[in-house]
Amino acid sequence: MxxxxxxxxxxxxxxxxxxxxxxxxxxxxxxxxxxxxxxxxxxxxxxxxxxxxxxxxxxxDSKDALFLQLIERFIGLMTDALVVVDPKKPEPARRILENVQRVVDVAFDHPDLTMMVLRESRGLNADVDAKLDRLYGFLREMVEGALVNGAKSGLTRRVNEAVVATALIGAFKEAFLHQLVTERTRSPDRQTLASSLFEFGIRGLLVSG
Amino acid sequence: MxxxxxxxxxxxxxxxxxxxxxxxxxxxxxxxxxxxxxxxxxxxxxxxxxxxxxxxxxxxDSKDALFLQLIERFIGLMTDALVVVDPKKPEPARRILENVQRVVDVAFDHPDLTMMVLRESRGLNADVDAKLDRLYGFLREMVEGALVNGAKSGLTRRVNEAVVATALIGAFKEAFLHQLVTERTRSPDRQTLASSLFEFGIRGLLVSG
Amino acid sequence: MxxxxxxxxxxxxxxxxxxxxxxxxxxxxxxxxxxxxxxxxxxxxxxxxxxxxxxxxxxxDSKDALFLQLIERFIGLMTDALVVVDPKKPEPARRILENVQRVVDVAFDHPDLTMMVLRESRGLNADVDAKLDRLYGFLREMVEGALVNGAKSGLTRRVNEAVVATALIGAFKEAFLHQLVTERTRSPDRQTLASSLFEFGIRGLLVSG
Amino acid sequence: MxxxxxxxxxxxxxxxxxxxxxxxxxxxxxxxxxxxxxxxxxxxxxxxxxxxxxxxxxxxDSKDALFLQLIERFIGLMTDALVVVDPKKPEPARRILENVQRVVDVAFDHPDLTMMVLRESRGLNADVDAKLDRLYGFLREMVEGALVNGAKSGLTRRVNEAVVATALIGAFKEAFLHQLVTERTRSPDRQTLASSLFEFGIRGLLVSG
DNA sequence: GATGAATGAGGATTCATTCAT
DNA sequence: CATGAATGAATCCTCATTCAT
CATH class of the missing domain: 1.10.10.60 (Homeodomain-like)
Structure with a gap:
């Protein structure tokens, strides 16, 4: 009782x-x-x-701990949104587009959190730095892997995978940041943003348009 | 005397x-x-x-004034590095590559200044915000104009120019940031970085690879 | 509970x-x-x-705010001490003496506050200036009014009321300042001070000694 | 040569x-x-x-030394303006009026210097304090002496000479201060001010108006 | 657990004074 | 003598964190 x-x-x-x-x-x-x-x-x-x-x-425990918590939340959302694309499975491009759509959803569904992460980058706190480094490392490896696989299978052109992976991440970051800063009315909806980014990032790299 | x-x-x-x-x-x-x-x-x-x-x-006069001075210095370097590409003149792609090379040079020649600008974004000070807004506005318009012209002349595919312009800027920012954070030995030289970014950003958008 | x-x-x-x-x-x-x-x-x-x-x-909120607070406290004490004398009511001179006594009481009961106000004059802070201007304006008008009324009713001699009002205020200020700076033992008690100031300021102005 | x-x-x-x-x-x-x-x-x-x-x-030598110099200048001007009135000589009241006129002249001819002295009083610097104490001591004694003499010779009423001397000094100070702060057009000329102050300070004390 | 008053290290800025040129 | 760049102690104020109630 x-x-x-x-x-x-x-x-x-x-x-x-x-x-x-x-x-x-x-x-x-x-x-x-x-x-x-x-x-x-x-x-x-x-x-x-x-x-x-x-x-x-x-x-x-502290202001830092609070911030770290939010960073972890963001990392969790992003990690959940992304599914590693297996090149052997059918329609890899479609899987990638779905990833893009889910990532865009995170940015649209959590605008404050996303902006928070994109505004401040490194240097606030060692723990935060480490977490973000791991996130970006994961993202880079994921994208890099996709690029390597794409090239192997003859789907995409050969590029400097390391540079392009980083550049692609930056492209998304800036697109989100700009999206969140600009007033809603003058900026594209999530569908348009997702497809535009996909078009730009992926189609451009395909061997045949 | x-x-x-x-x-x-x-x-x-x-x-x-x-x-x-x-x-x-x-x-x-x-x-x-x-x-x-x-x-x-x-x-x-x-x-x-x-x-x-x-x-x-x-x-x-103040900490703010010092920071603003540095921001202005960076903006000056970037503005000087960029030459608006006239689509009627011959070899526009080459002019664009030269722009990319000069921008990469700024990042390599002024690593601290570049990192400073890329780390902090908006919100520190109204004057700084205004200056950076103008810089990014200028950059976006420049890139957007190039994309529109490229599409008109049939050189590049049609894309959402606004989104892609922003994404391209982000691609460069992230590439520079990563470059400057990573130790020299493990990162590409400026020639490689410039051509990789150009390849990624421009070639990908050409109608025929 | x-x-x-x-x-x-x-x-x-x-x-x-x-x-x-x-x-x-x-x-x-x-x-x-x-x-x-x-x-x-x-x-x-x-x-x-x-x-x-x-x-x-x-x-x-600030050093200024603290000072202003004290100024306001002094102004409140002075304003409370002073009762506008109605010339139609009996014994106006006595009412004036009572005012003098109460003002002397304020100076004796709040020596630090009084000295603080008398030491610094204008120019420290716009808010303080405004408050003091209003206080002195009020004091001047009060005294001037009494002088005009006194002259009308034939009790006092005709004088340049504006100048004399200002002079009377200064007389009190200096008397208080001197009183508060000088060691207690060598200076008059409050009763003596009040009656001396009254004698000087008012009796001197009466038509018949 | x-x-x-x-x-x-x-x-x-x-x-x-x-x-x-x-x-x-x-x-x-x-x-x-x-x-x-x-x-x-x-x-x-x-x-x-x-x-x-x-x-x-x-x-x-220092900011203090500069200020002290100016204080001394003011003290010199005041000391020169004042002539000790010998009660045995004829027309003492007229001598006093002449003193008043000369003091008013100092205030009108050196408005900045006078205001400077009247604004700040004690506590800036030990030397300045000492000099001003001596000046005010001299002034008080002078006025007090005149009051004592006046009473002795039956010209003036008996008052608390110490208090009244201080009060008279304050009356002049405030009158000058107000004069110098107020715009010229709305304030009395030096002749009026001098006679008003004399009237107020001295006539009021005479046994017979 | 919840509260909010108290703390004090740390930050930006000022200004009288010195001294090499 | 004249100059003005350099100095650093001192000032006002902020804010993350603690702790008695």
Whole structure:
């Protein structure tokens, strides 16, 4: 009985905890994306989240830890969105387009988080740097692999895979950043953006247009 | 005689002034590129420049003014490097390659300055924002114009010019950033980088490979 | 119950806040009166108040805001002390004497605050200037009105009211300043000061001694 | 011959020195009266005087020394303006009026200097304090003496001489300050001011108007 | 757990004064 | 003598973090 009660209580408590945590993260996403890491203060975040100063430090160890958490969230979303394309399976180009579409979805569904990540790059914190390095390393290897496979199978032209992989990542980053900064009305919808990027990035590399 | 002496003296003084100013700018370039605008303190800059606290403020009005100066320097270098390509003149692709080579040269010749600009994006200061907006606007229009002209003359495929222009700029930014972060030995030389970027960006868009 | 506790807690907190604020104001009164606005540093104030650097800025927005607060306090005390004398009511001279006594009381009861105000005059801060201008304007008008009324009713001699009003205010200011600077033992008590000033300022102006 | 030349040269040099010194003092008068001691910077003074930073320190040891110099100048002017009134000589009241007129002349002829002295009072510097204390002590004694003599000879009423002397000084100070702050057009001319102050200060104290 | 007052290291900037030229 | 670049102590203020209630 007691246990059950305790369980129920703790479950409710657990949920409230989790909701609060989420509220802070969500507020921080907005604040960081608007002002950038340094210009955003903990005061901004707690005001936006509607909590007190002390409470923040119950949920997060530090400003850095909060930021890292958001970075990890973004990395998770991106990692989930991307499926490594097996060149032996049919229609690899279609798989790649689907990847592009899912990545564009992440940017459109989480504009603040995406902007936050794209605004600040390296140098804020060693942990963040390491995580982002791993993400970008993963992305580069993925793209590079696709390029190598494409060339092997005669689908794509030979290029400097390392450079082109990096360039492609940059192309997406800038497209997203510009998309998120520009007012909605004057910028393409997600479908157009995805296909335009795919066209540009992939079609251009095909041996035969 | 007196005038000559005075002239000589003031000329020497003028030169020393200008050297100091340059020394501060150069130190700041390094510091800002390493730590980013906010994390870099005036103390870091004056230590690196080997001057005293007060001396800094003789040469620059504020931290913001110093940063703006460097931004302007970068913008000047980029603007000088780029020549608008006239589609009626012969060999437009070659003119574009030359632009790419000169832009790559800027990144290689001014690695700290370039990294500084690529690290921080918008939001530090209204003046800086305005200047960068103008630079990127100029770049986008330039690339977009080239794409439109290319399509008109039947040289390149039709694409969403706005998106592709932005993506191309991002491609260069990321390539430079990666280049500057990675150790020299493992990264391509400027010739390779330039031609790889050109190949990727332009060849891919040609109607016939 | 919960509310009551919370209430009690917040009431105590509220009181402590208010006490601290008062402690800072009181320390600042002393510091400003001793060194003057410019020569007094925030460090001096926080040392005297026994608080930390940051704490000061919880209670006051800036050094200026603190000073303004004290100025307002003084203005409030003076304004409360003075009752406009209605010439139609009986014994106007007595009402004036009572005003003088109350003003002297303010100076004796708040020596630091009074000295602070008398030391610094205009030019520290636009807000302060405006407030003081209004105070002195009010004082001048009050005295001038009394002089005009006195002359009308034939009680006092005709004088240049504007000049004499200003002069009378200066007479009080200097008397207070001198009083507060001189050691207690060698200076008159408040009763003597009040009646001497009254005698000088008012009796002298009466038509018949 | 040589000596004569040297003499001529040094005399000219001496004169130039003295002119420069005067230019600095004159500029400082203006600057100090406008901004007050603390808010006025050496930069302001040298800009107004049209000299270089280093030159200033050839002519004055420090900012304090400059200010002290001006204070001394003011004290000299005031001291010269005032003639101790011998009660045995005829027409003492007229001698007093002449004193008042000469003091008013000092204020009108040296508005910046006068305002400078009246704005800042004590606490800037020990030397300045001492000099001003001596001046005010002299003034108080002079007025007090006159009051005592006046009472002795039956000319004036008996008052608290110490308080009234201080009050009279304050009356003049405030009248001057107000005069110098207010625009010329709306304020009395020197004749009116002098007679109004005399009327107020002295006539009021006479046994028979 | 929640609160918010308190802390103090650190940051940008100013300015009187010095001194090599 | 004149100059003005250089100095660095001192000032105001911010903000991430702690901790008693």
């Amino acid at each position: 007691k246990l059950a009660t305790a369980d129920g209580r703790s479950r409710r408590a657990e949920q409230k905890r989790s909701e609060r945590r989420e509220a802070i993260l969500s507020a921080a996403e907005r604040i960081f994306s608007q002002h950038g890491y340094h210009a955003a203060s903990i005061s901004d975040v707690i005001d936006a989240a509607g909590i007190s100063r002390g409470t923040f430090y119950i949920y997060f | 007196k005038l000559a002496t005075a002239d000589g003296r003031s000329r020497r003084a003028e030169q020393k002034r200008s050297e100091r100013r340059e020394a501060i700018l150069s130190a700041a370039e390094r510091i800002f590129s390493q730590h980013g605008y906010h994390a870099a303190s005036i103390s870091d800059v004056i230590d690196a420049a080997g001057i005293s606290r007060g001396t800094f403020y003789i040469y620059f | 919960k509310l009551a506790t919370a209430d009690g807690r917040s009431r105590r907190a509220e009181q402590k806040r208010s006490e601290r604020r008062e402690a800072i104001l009181s320390a600042a009164e002393r510091i400003f009166s001793q060194h003057g606005y410019h020569a007094a540093s925030i460090s001096d104030v926080i040392d005297a108040a026994g608080i930390s650097r940051g704490t000061f800025y919880i209670y006051f | 040589k000596l004569a030349t040297a003499d001529g040269r040094s005399r000219r040099a001496e004169q130039k020195r003295s002119e420069r010194r005067e230019a600095i003092l004159s500029a400082a008068e203006r600057i100090f009266s406008q901004h007050g001691y603390h808010a006025a910077s050496i930069s302001d003074v040298i800009d107004a005087a049209g000299i270089s930073r280093g030159t200033f320190y050839i002519y004055f």
